[in-house]
Amino acid sequence: MKSNNQTIITAIVIAIVGALILSLIPTIPSSVSFALGAIAVGAVLYFMQTPKEVTPADNTETSQSSKTLYVGNLPYRANETDVKNLFAEHGDVFAVRLMKDKRTGKRRGFGFVVMSSLDADSAIEQLNNKEYGQRTLKVREANEPKNADTDIVETE
Missing domain, CATH: 3.30.70.330 (RRM (RNA recognition motif) domain)
Structure with a gap:
């Protein structure tokens, strides 16, 4: 999976936004909310860059x-x-x-x-x-x- 500076910066920004949103829930510590935001961003980026399988109809x-x-x-x-x-x-x-x-x-x-x-x-x-x-x-x-x-x- 290729990554460039723009992708890394975007991932960090989304992770911080995710952390801010999850920090609104008082029972989740901010460090956990940041980690969950980072994991969510990683998953999104992984699925966006993974090529989809080509079915015969798409071929x-x-x-x-x-x-x-x-x-x-x-x-x-x-x-x-x-x-x-x-x-x-x-x-x-x-x-x-x-x-x-x-x-x-x-x-x-x-x-x-x-x-x-x-x-x-x-x-x-x-x-x-x-x-x-x-x-x-x-x-x-x-x-x-x-x-x-x-x-x-x-x-x-």
Whole structure:
């Protein structure tokens, strides 16, 4: 179970609130009420982060495979919603991530779209070299090299 500072702080705050509520009962000492609050928070966090069992009825959505597409030459003013709407015209879009410069926070003109593998090839065909926002998009599968022929160099 992963925990970060925000989760720990949230757990402590909830434990303190639980202790305050339980301290209203005069027969429970404050140390016991704090412990009960902490146990309750631990249980809640455990059940929130434990993955649920997938039943065959639930399996339809999780069985869909996905492909990550690289999208280059995006207009700098395009945001995640714009790109998601553009790709949604061609299939199910699961996620969009546009890259930003770490120092300035400005978009870098490329990103990644995760979509259903059933629709990805069609989206590549339809959107690669298409004009969008006065720029010509470059769309391909993210883990696919630009030119597979140049990757292998034989030397004797």
